[in-house]
Amino acid sequence: MTPEIETLDNQNSALRPFRHRIFRDVWIASLFSNFGGLIQSVGAAWLMASISPSADLVALVQASTTLPIMLFSLVAGSIADNFDRRRLMLASQAFLLVVSVALTLSSYFGLVTPWLLLAFTFLVGCGTAFNGPAWQSLVGEMVPRTDLPAAITLNSMGFNIARSVGPAIGGLIVGAAGAFAAFAVNAISYIGLIAVLARWRPAMPPRTLPPEPLASAMAAGLRYVAMSPNIGIVLLRGGVFGLAAISVQALMPLIARDLIHGGPLTFGLLLGAFGMGAVGGAFVSARLRQALSAEALTRSAFVGFAACACIAGLSSLPVLTVAAMAIGGASWVLALSSFNATVQLSAPRWVVGRALALYQMATFGGMAFGSWIWGAAAETWGVADALLISSVTLVAGAVLGLRYPLPELKSLNLDPLDRWTEPKTAIDIRPRSGPVVVTIEYIIRESDVVEFLSVMAERRRVRRRDGARHWTLLRDLENPELWIERYHLPTWLEYVRHNQRMTHADAIVGERLRALHKGPERPRVHRMIERQAGWVTSEVDVPAHDMAAPITDPTGSS
Incomplete structure (x- = not known):
């Protein structure tokens, strides 16, 4: 047996999910797609700064991309649970390709106005919102339950690899060839994932019932999560973590400029350190899960990120701040992958897309609200004090685990029972008959x-x-x-x-x-x-x- 195969077969290996070819292929294709998305973000931000003097419009580029995730995640999760998830993901990627091609052509011919650019970035956000629940819930169909936490961590690692170098590559492309080239690279990045998904033919169990109406499906998802204490705990802890931990990323440009007196290169080093820390956290996550309970691992991630925020707030040494960013990146991926895995292991397949969508809404909502809070705190009390306050909040989030710990779900079997058969009735009963x-x-x-x-x-x-x-x-x-x-x-x-x-x-x-x-x-x-x-x-x-x-x-x- 080769060393590579031994690594993939090792129960403690973070790379174990790569044994499954479809997961490996989709992961690689998604990595390139993530690169494209981050490169496009750089191009869109730079283009808006070039065609509009308004700082508000520049800020709205990021907001227009993330707003659809808040608006449409539950709708997307309901559709993912009621229809073929592979086809939904394929349709989302095709939609993103069409939008990116249209943005590329509009930019090349000089037709882009500030509001048209916002419309395009909003449409990109819509495609991302519908792709997310389908992709995350599809992981459970690509790998067995035992490999699911490691697979989720690898997904986080892939995104953070892209985030480590994607913006820098985007800056080089924009500087060399203009924003339209960044949009073109993003459009090309979707082709590989579309090809992999189109070629995949998973064995799907036959659907014996018609899909739920959209409103009923959304209500069923809300009801399931509301009546599932395990998922409710994840939503609470994920929202708190997103609210507190986003402080470092939201204030990172100010950390580079005001606390360690650096410039764009320093900012890039901090971003890269955060991303590489996340990659390192992903590699050690499998071994940590073997040694620690889900709650102990999550509590450690809270404390680790609190240390990151505290050091960043107190340090004036670039080397020390870069090390803090690496700790923060590792803690970030360990916490979010633990939350995501707990949601997937707490929800049966019929509702997992909606559960993930609600988790995503809670976490992204915390991040969006936290970005505003920490920005206002930095404006009022200064960057260092804002980071120290967020550090205390993160410690409080770890203490919250004493009252609301993450559950251990290794023995919970959420596969369908499949014992029940529809009874014969003495009178004519139709599907709509009732109550x-x-x-x-x-x-x-x-x-x-x-x-x-x-x-x-x-x-x-x-x-x-x-x-x-x-x-x-x-x-x-x-x-x-x-x-x-x-x-x-x-x-x-x-x-x-x-x-x-x-x-x-x-x-x-x-x-x-x-x-x-x-x-x-x-x-x-x-x-x-x-x-x-x-x-x-x-x-x-x-x-x-x-x-x-x-x-x-x-x-x-x-």
């Missing part, structure tokens, strides 16, 4: 009531998270051992969808309830369709009283 009312009867001994109520609290969370409404638990007044779980779904299609979302981890709750049930047979399930008295339907040719009859199932499946 559907489900009741499940349990016989519970008095001595088991406390445990039963505890398990039912988890059952309620899972039911509501997966779409159930009006969940209630009833106890019979004449037979105290009889308990009835009751919930509604708006249509039969949503009832089927609700049951197909069941994972192996969710099934543990059902197994605990069946163990507590002391009836002669398994818990009895009644499925009923709600009807008003005297109601007449054109959907099914049966009397109203027949439609209201329950469908019973003694198997205990829901």
